Amino acid sequence: MLNKACAECGVIVEIKNLNTKYTYKCPRCNYTIVSSGERFSYILSMSATALLFFISACFLPLMTFEIGGSSISVTVIDAITKMGYEGYWIISILSLYVGVVLPLVVISLIILILVPRSFNYSTDSERAYLKVYTMLRPWAMAEVYMLAIVVSAIKLKAVAIFTLHSGVLFFILFLVAFYASIIWFNPEDIWQKYEIQK
């Protein structure tokens, strides 16, 4: 028998014979109390894919603008290095941080946690990684950044003639793979192993 408490209303729920295939909900407020994530191997391959998409997106051009006969290509590296100016660098850094850097950090943490786990051993740093993951995850706003790219493209149409390149596609694929990874990964699956140990 397992005793769990609802994190959103405090009700204690007794679970007899926990089945990891089931989702357990709070009887009072309907909060999901227990819901196991995907298999570690699936999450790991999805996160690795996300990372590969991101690296590809960095080296490919995002878009080309045409003005007065000349054309300019923009890459992710350009977008990162040329953003700050005249004191509004705070906006640029904040956007880049929660839209791109944090999703990247979160994906790297999943990989750092799950690689040793898939060889069935736990490292000392695993607990620290898990805590940082739980702390940072709510601030990773990849899906909002994705919509912002779409809106920017629509707005840019009014300003300049431009063509989108494969870099944008890979960046969107990165965001999708990122989103799948964080939905599949549940840190409680790993904490549970510590709980059983003690």
Added chain:
Amino acid sequence: MKYRSDIDEKMTLCLSCHTLQFEQNSNCYVCDNEIHQRKPNSLKISFIFLISAFLFLIPANILIMMSSVEAGTLTSKTIFGGILFFFKAEDYFVGTLIFLASIVIPFFKIISLSFLLYVAKYKKQRYSHVGIKLYRIIDFIGKWSMLDIFVVAIMVGIVQFNNLALMIAGPASFAFATAVVLTILAVEHFDPRLLWSNDEQ
């Protein structure tokens, strides 16, 4: 049916690893995180963040969000002016999106969280169920308010630095970004378990 809560059982739930344990420990025995039965000073901290967020929303809506050169003249737009521009250009999709993200969501969040703080502070338990639903909605939609900020950052980054056109982020972008971060912090510090009484039937 009578529900038993963690407080009735003198137990504490760790919010980091979700392990339930007896309350005499100050740190979780599984993940070593600091544990409390309820987030300490939850309502006070949440209220301070909420008020600050509201104060930042005022300049965010009055000051200039973005300036750009259109048809040879420099035009500056507030958040609302930018939305009107899209509707005038018959770009209803983007106009509605920005309207929802920049106007509806921030104000809805502030009103909802004020209601939640009222329910928790004055123990209005008949609103517990409505309250928890509102809490989940504002927790989910919070980050979408960042949409316009991201758009400004992307546009200015790409357009300005390739000298395609003149486009400058205005002071409202800073005020608005601060307001959004503050509302997210306010929701994060609010403990939804305070919406319920400990001995509800």
